[in-house]
Amino acid sequence: MSLRMALLGVLSAYGSASGYDLTKGFERSVAHAWQAGHSQIYPELAKMTADGLVTVEAEGARGRKIYSITPEGRAELRAWLIGHDPTGPARSEIALQAFLLPLLDPGEALAVLERLKTYAERKLAELEALWAAKHASPVPEGTSGVRFGDLALDLGIRHTRTTLQWVNDAMAQLERRA
Template structure:
């Protein structure tokens, strides 16, 4: 149900087409939620059926008509209700940890290759976060609505903090395996 509510969120800022919504996802929440095109179109159709959205059709001769979606009163109510209700506990899904858990079947070099690969990927991710951070802090949106800006930066900060925890964990794991120590370092 998160996709539905994220769509309501974006459309509550400004009515958009399916295509624009896809860009909105990619440009602003990709670091914690992705949505693909086919999913977005399908969900928009369903939400329109359910009365959460209304569809404004803009005819363009010789081409498929463009559809701009607007949030209805029910949509706004539904969004506010969802935003203000705590979510049920989400189960963590870390496929990478399955590889570690069954890593007894690998030798040290294979294990280290996995961990180093993950380290590199995490470092790259962190570099991207930093870039977004730098870029965002020099924007007008900050002055326009400091509170909303703060909240969007919080989601980025979450990515940075959890990425840092991942880096610490990886570096420790690599060190212990390299030294063949096989013990968890206590902090």
């Protein structure tokens, strides 16, 4: 269901887009909130068309199909946003490795943490670059006067910063014991 809502949402923000656009859009903007490859997106768009949530507005060059959201699609999205109780992320390999870390001796554990740190630093840089790029050029605003995706991006940046701080503290703690 969530993939559906993500697609409806991005389509709603873009006005109209092709499956290809949506795939790229996912890579760029929604990636930190929801991931999906084209092999998941194309079939889902077909199903959503069958369900009347989106329509093929036009067919462009190179077989390009331009989708747009229907009133039913808009209604479904609204209902989900307002009525659905969301859950936080259920699976994180980082958290899992953190969980299992005490199985290793301090030297090895430190090496694993070092890698987690690299990961977090790279990710933070990516997200901050995205933020900077977004705020350099004007972007459509939503009904609430907030730029589209800004809240989620902010959340992603904060989470990544928290991870980074955690990894630093964990390393310091381990070094104290070694």
